[in-house]
Amino acid sequence: MSDIYTRRCKGCGASVSFDPTAEKLKCPFCGAEEEIPLSYEGITEIDLNTALQTAIQQKTTLSTHQILSCESCGAQIAYKEARATCDFCGAEAVSQKSLQEQPIKPQGVLPFGISPEEARKAFDLWVKSLWFAPSDLRRQSRIEELRGVYLPSWTFDAHVWAHWTATPGYYRTRTESYYDQASKSWRTRSVQYIEWASPVSGHHQDFYDDVLVSGLNSLPTRYLQGIGEFATTTDLRAYEAAYFLGWDVALPDKPLPDAWQEGHQQIVSLTEAACKRAVPGDTHRDFRMQLQLSGLTTKLIYLPIYILAYRYGGKPYRVVIHGRTGVVSGDRPISWLKVLLAVLLAIAVVGILVYFSGK
Ligand SMILES: [Zn+2]
Numbered sequence: 470m471s472d473i474y475t476r477r478c479k480g481c482g483a484s485v486s487f488d489p490t491a492e493k494l495k496c497p498f499c500g501a502e503e504e505i506p507l508s509y510e511g512i513t514e515i516d517l518n519t520a521l522q523t524a525i526q527q528k529t530t531l532s533t534h535q536i537l538s539c540e541s542c543g544a545q546i547a548y549k550e551a552r553a554t555c556d557f558c559g560a561e562a563v564s565q566k567s568l569q570e571q572p573i574k575p576q577g578v579l580p581f582g583i584s585p586e587e588a589r590k591a592f593d594l595w596v597k598s599l600w601f602a603p604s605d606l607r608r609q610s611r612i613e614e615l616r617g618v619y620l621p622s623w624t625f626d627a628h629v630w631a632h633w634t635a636t637p638g639y640y641r642t643r644t645e646s647y648y649d650q651a652s653k654s655w656r657t658r659s660v661q662y663i664e665w666a667s668p669v670s671g672h673h674q675d676f677y678d679d680v681l682v683s684g685l686n687s688l689p690t691r692y693l694q695g696i697g698e699f700a701t702t703t704d705l706r707a708y709e710a711a712y713f714l715g716w717d718v719a720l721p722d723k724p725l726p727d728a729w730q731e732g733h734q735q736i737v738s739l740t741e742a743a744c745k746r747a748v749p750g751d752t753h754r755d756f757r758m759q760l761q762l763s764g765l766t767t768k769l770i771y772l773p774i775y776i777l778a779y780r781y782g783g784k785p786y787r788v789v790i791h792g793r794t795g796v797v798s799g800d801r802p803i804s805w806l807k808v809l810l811a812v813l814l815a816i817a818v819v820g821i822l823v824y825f826s827g828k
């Protein structure tokens with residue numbers, strides 16, 4: 470990002486970082502603080518069709534900048550410290566490169582709100598709560614590998630108008646007689662069935678504000694959805710490079726048309742779910758929906774996350790922590806050795822109980 474530059478402390482000349490607790494620039498050596506002018510101006514929503522047609526976005530101006538490039542997942546990271554593994558997939562196939570293409574200029578940034586220490590505490594609690602997690606994951610050194618990184622993300626706004634039709638069904642029970650071969654007599658039993666009513670229709674109107682799609686191919690959107698909402702509609706700031714000082718920044722590699730395909734799918738699913746909730750009855754069939762979208766806009770923003778990517782049994786796993794709320798979510802590898810031991814223990818306990826109860 471253009472301006473991932475270094476800013477010097479006015480007091481002692483060391484490089485300053487953005488401090489999430491103080492929400493200011495802070496010098497790690499002398500503790501001097503510097504305000505970042507708070508601005509909400511410039512958080513512009515861009516008309517989606519214009520953005521898709523022109524496919525030209527304003528680029529940041531970055532002359533020379535070294536980035537970490539992952540050969541395995543393709544992630545490109547403007548980094549704070551060089552390292553041997555990729556933030557997003559844990560592969561050791563990273564190399565330093567100079568940036569080939571200027572990154573797209575973002576419209577907004579949601580700054581970090583919790584410190585790395587707070588994120589480590591949240592991670593530690595999460596790992597301890599896991600059953601059957603491999604011991605390797607609990608190693609203290611793992612926690613040190615947690616990285617704070619700004620993740621590029623596309624947002625989409627849309628007004629939806631949907632018309633739906635469906636045939637509602639009601640669960641009923643009736644009593645029927647049957648001939649019982651065993652007792653050679655007529656008996657009754659209760660049978661469940663669905664009574665289908667006449668088709669009904671309705672419409673649903675809604676406005677979706679900031680539907681999020683990850684702007685990085687290596688980190689699927691579901692990881693973002695796993696850690697809860699990002700308050701982009703209220704807490705987003707106008708893009709200001711000072712927020713990136715001292716943090717890793719992933720460069721967007723998912724083009725807008727691909728991101729919109731995902732965003733559109735999210736909007737369709739949300740609308741479909743809302744319409745289905747409006748269908749009367751216990752169940753339904755022949756659900757159809759016609760959807761009209763209008764007022765579509767998009768923007769590119771940066772979201773704060775802490776991430777730990779690691780490999781277990783040759784597969785990549787990721788744990789992601791919300792950079793403002795500390796909510797943790799991630800892949801949970803299972804140690805089959807621990808599962809096996811637990812099963813053997815259970816069998817032993819049952820065996821002992823049976824033995825003693827038989828006495
Ligand atoms: Zn200083």
Ligand SMILES: [Zn+2]
Pocket residue numbers: 539540541542543544555556557558559560687
């Ligand atoms: Zn990678």
